[in-house]
Amino acid sequence: MIISISADWDEPLARMLATELKDRGHSVLPHGVLKEGDRTDWSYASQAAAEDVAAGRAAFGVVCCWTGTGASLAANKVRGVRAALCHDAYTAAGARCFNDANVLAISLRLTSGPVLREMLEAWFNTPASQASDDVANIARIHQLDNALGTT
Numbered sequence: 001m002i003i004s005i006s007a008d009w010d011e012p013l014a015r016m017l018a019t020e021l022k023d024r025g026h027s028v029l030p031h032g033v034l035k036e037g038d039r040t041d042w043s044y045a046s047q048a049a050a051e052d053v054a055a056g057r058a059a060f061g062v063v064c065c066w067t068g069t070g071a072s073l074a075a076n077k078v079r080g081v082r083a084a085l086c087h088d089a090y091t092a093a094g095a096r097c098f099n100d101a102n103v104l105a106i107s108l109r110l111t112s113g114p115v116l117r118e119m120l121e122a123w124f125n126t127p128a129s130q131a132s133d134d135v136a137n138i139a140r141i142h143q144l145d146n147a148l149g150t151t
Helices: 012-023 042-054 069-076 089-099 113-125 132-146
Strands: 002-007 027-032 060-065 083-085 103-107
Touching: 002 012, 002 042, 012 027, 012 060, 012 113, 027 042, 042 060, 042 069, 042 103, 060 069, 069 083, 069 103, 083 089, 089 113, 089 132, 103 113
Parallel strands: 002 027, 002 060, 060 103, 083 103
Antiparallel strands: none
């Protein structure tokens, strides 16, 4: 599977993320500090990773910044992206299950190596819910995407 990733700070966790994904058999599309010559601002790096997901170049994205908040905000501005800021495996599993999130946003400051591995495990092993209420909520998110600027 192809995973698009971005980071704005060259922190050990950002490099660990790329390694963890490759060790799990995924191909990685890097952005920000993880790709030489890229803009490293969180808004640009996160947008680039999110656009890979929205365009179908990547199945999922993982965006990182110091708190994860800015990366999440920028990624969610890309139509078709449902980015979830997660700090633990439980939240990551919930984001995949109930929200069909396609981009995981994480904090470079708060996420430890073991927590990162747990979150990735939960993220990739949790399918999107097929319950009617969850499917209806995701359909509503698509409606909101398509109505941007009209409400």
